[in-house]
Structure formats: structure tokens, C-alpha cells
Amino acid sequence: MALLYRATLRPTKLELLTSWLPDRPWFRGEGGADAVRVASYRFDDPAGEVGIETILVRFGAGPVHQAPLTYRAAPLDGADAWLVGTLEHSVLGRRWVYDACGDPVYAAALADAILAGTGQAHEYVEVDGRPEQRAPSMEIASEGAGRGAAEVGSLDRVEDGDPTRVVTGSVELSVVRLLGGDDGWGGARLTGTWPGQQTPLPLAYAAPR
Numbered sequence: 001m002a003l004l005y006r007a008t009l010r011p012t013k014l015e016l017l018t019s020w021l022p023d024r025p026w027f028r029g030e031g032g033a034d035a036v037r038v039a040s041y042r043f044d045d046p047a048g049e050v051g052i053e054t055i056l057v058r059f060g061a062g063p064v065h066q067a068p069l070t071y072r073a074a075p076l077d078g079a080d081a082w083l084v085g086t087l088e089h090s091v092l093g094r095r096w097v098y099d100a101c102g103d104p105v106y107a108a109a110l111a112d113a114i115l116a117g118t119g120q121a122h123e124y125v126e127v128d129g130r131p132e133q134r135a136p137s138m139e140i141a142s143e144g145a146g147r148g149a150a151e152v153g154s155l156d157r158v159e160d161g162d163p164t165r166v167v168t169g170s171v172e173l174s175v176v177r178l179l180g181g182d183d184g185w186g187g188a189r190l191t192g193t194w195p196g197q198q199t200p201l202p203l204a205y206a207a208p209r
Contacts, residue, residue, distance in 0.1 A: 029059025
């Protein structure tokens with residue numbers, strides 16, 4: 001489960017993405033537009049240390065971009081190239097925000113979601129001192145699951161692009177950046193639907209190595 005706080009963020013996640021995403025080589029948004037949230041989903045970190053959230057955003061009339069993020073209480077060693085920025089959380093303090101494709105905790109969670117069908121985390125919001133479950137803003141599903149979880153340790157390499165390829169010792173992951181149709185790839189994959197998009201679209205793929 002993901003426990004969410006009623007907190008103030010400075011800058012906000014969308015402000016960070018508005019600054020960061022247009023510099024990506026695969027960005028196809030409308031120039032000068034701000035990021036607008038379309039939907040989002042979360043994964044659980046079994047250790048409870050890292051926040052894992054994927055946000056779908058659109059810039060003006062451009063396509064929907066998929067931005068997986070991880071939130072950490074301290075910098076991730078060797079991941080400067082994947083740092084989106086830092087923000088101040090009014091409850092948790094400073095958080096380091098990373099493009100999750102460069103974070104091994106995200107790779108493990110994504111592999112589990114696709115290959116073991118673990119799904120998205122249930123989100124709870126603290127209201128009057130007690131947690132209340134929040135309805136998800138989108139649905140995800142695994143196709144080709146049932147192969148069991150892959151033991152993901154360190155990342156062998158990450159190739160930024162669309163899709164972004166994340167290669168580990170046990171699994172190769174492909175994260176779709178621009179969502180808009182079925183690219184015809186086979187194998188195990190994660191798909192998503194959200195209000196206004198009832199046909200499942202591919203979000204990511206996994207292939208054991």
C-alpha cells in the first residue's frame with residue numbers, strides 16, 4: 001500500500017516535469033506548454049523506503065508521455081544522470097526525484113508487475129488521523145504474467161529512448177514513453193486504461209534473460 005500525506009510540495013511534481021521532460025530526446029509535446037496530469041499509478045517498495053509513482057502527462061495538444069518517478073530521502077549513488085530534481089515535502093522533508101528507469105527499485109517493481117502480475121499499489125490518504133483508500137485514477141493489467149518474479153539487483157545498463165531499455169542480469173525491461181497505440185511487440189507486457197482511454201495501451205514490456 002502507498003500512504004499519501006496531505007502535504008505541500010515545492011516545487012510540485014508537475015513543475016519538475018515541465019522543466020525536465022522537454023529536454024528528453026523522445027519528447028513530443030507542444031512547445032511552451034505546461035505538463036498536465038492525465039492519470040497515475042504506483043508500485044510498492046517492499047522495503048518501504050522508496051516512493052514509486054508513474055505519472056502520465058500531456059503538454060498542450062501533444063501525445064501522452066509516461067514518466068516513471070522514484071522519490072528518495074537521500075541521493076541514489078551513481079544516478080546523477082537520472083535525477084529529475086529535488087522538492088521539499090512539508091511532511092517528509094527534502095526528496096530526491098529520479099527518472100525511475102535509472103533506479104533498481106523501480107526495475108524490480110516493474111518486473112514483478114509484468115511477470116508476476118502484482119498490480120498497482122493501493123493508495124491511502126490520511127484523513128483525520130486515519131487512512132482512507134483512494135480510488136485509482138487508472139487501471140493497469142499484465143498480459144503474459146505467471147512466469148514468477150525476477151530477482152532484479154543492480155542495473156547493467158539503461159538506454160534512454162522510446163522505449164527506454166533497462167537491462168539487468170535477470171530481465172530486460174522496455175518502458176514506453178509516448179503512449180498512443182499497440183507497437184506490435186509480443187511477450188509479457190503491462191497495459192493501462194484511464195478515463196478517455198478505454199482501449200488498453202502498452203506501458204512496458206519484460207523479457208527474462
